[in-house]
């Protein structure tokens with residue numbers, strides 16, 4: 001089984017629901033976005049248009065972040081998920097230089113959303129999950145998968161632009177969407193074998 | 202701008218320089234690479250010229266470089282774990298090489314110091330061989346750490362390892378110039394010629410790398426070149442690398458007559474300083490591949 005995601009850019013309305021639900025699920029510190037939405041304006045008046053691109057870790061099959069990691073902290077977990085063992089990471093950040101998609105974050109110091117006011121109870125509860133001095137990133141919500149749920153960004157996408165499933169199964173919805181609608185990946189020339197696919201806008 | 206605000210600005214832009222290596226505390230990593238590179242080159246040059254003081258200097262530089270690397274890590278207390286992934290990670294290989302160098306070099310230097318008459322003894326030889334293996338690794342691995350960074354097209358060049366190897370030798374010659382000026386050992390004339398030769402190779406490799414990055418068609422690589430030659434890193438490059446690292450030593454060498462030990466030491470020091478700024482500039486010039494917005498349907 002190879003888990004992957006398909007993001008339909010025709011359905012995406014750039015509401016940031018994925019970004020916010022990911023923040024809520026993982027309680028990530030300020031400046032850390034496992035899932036984020038890139039926006040860019042294209043063209044000129046009277047025909048400008050807004051382009052959206054929701055991004056997250058692609059859980060690459062040939063992940064350069066995993067091969068660059070000297071400690072083994074970055075590793076392939078079950079079903080091709082690329083994860084980081086926070087207790088093994090030394091914070092060398094070689095993985096950040098290797099990821100062609102900028103999907104990794106280094107937490108140099110503890111930060112809270114309300115600065116001087118200190119952490120909210122939720123931030124306090126989540127801070128153990130994100131220790132300082134190590135790198136962090138999306139893990140396809142492994143804890144949710146273990147409970148039989150979809151990743152938070154998939155579950156909370158109001159436009160149902162995200163579909164999650166087994167890319168190795170040709171009959172799965174993700175495989176069929178990719179085949180029928182010409183799914184593509186980001187930076188295929190990097191040879192990383194991303195497992196997050198996009199359907200054109 | 203503080204680190205957090207900078208990160209948010211970077212995330213919004215198409216053009217995103219890397220800010221982990223060579224910036225803020227990340228300068229320690231460049232210092233580490235610089236010292237370890239010079240240490241490897243110095244060990245080789247000192248072995249060729251038979252300068253024991255050079256070996257000792259190389260050892261101290263490598264130890265300082267190791268400390269700088271440790272100080273850079275987010276979790277230095279876990280550093281031993283960095284040996285695990287030697288099959289795929291150049292950082293792991295470098296860590297093993299540096300460890301071998303420090304162990305072998307330590308044994309060799311201690312043996313030279315404690316039993317100077319027994320240079321061919323088994324302990325001395327073992328130390329020498331281990332240090333030699335470590336030297337090859339520490340001279341060779343650094344460029345590959347950058348080349349392995351697929352996200353940064355400017356570094357992802359096959360020339361980068363060659364450039365770093367050439368840097369190590371230039372650093373070694375520079376260190377030996379300083380040592381020979383201070384101790385009066387080794388042939389100054391031969392070293393100066395060697396400095397000119399190695400400097401020519403470094404300049405050639407660098408020019409080729411810049412040319413390749415500019416003409417290679419990758420927008421991020423071109424950003425890097427623009428940053429070095431005419432952007433945020435121009436001062437480091439023109440002031441540190443070109444003026445201090447090339448023009449000053451060349452001007453000193455062009456002064457007619459025999460070169461005084463002080464002039465030779467100055468050539469070595471300015472050359473080494475130029476190398477440091479060159480490494481700092483090329484590391485800071487790393488720009489991530491931009492994520493291209495799909496404007497219309499594309500097929501995989």
Ligand code: SF4
Pocket residue numbers: 056057058059060063064065066082098099100101102103104137192
């Ligand atoms: S997207 Fe980046 S962090 Fe995620 S697996 Fe691929 S290379 Fe690694």
Ligand code: SF4
Pocket residue numbers: 068069070071072073074084088089090091092093094095096134135
């Ligand atoms: S920062 Fe951590 S996860 Fe990344 S390469 Fe270094 S040890 Fe591995």
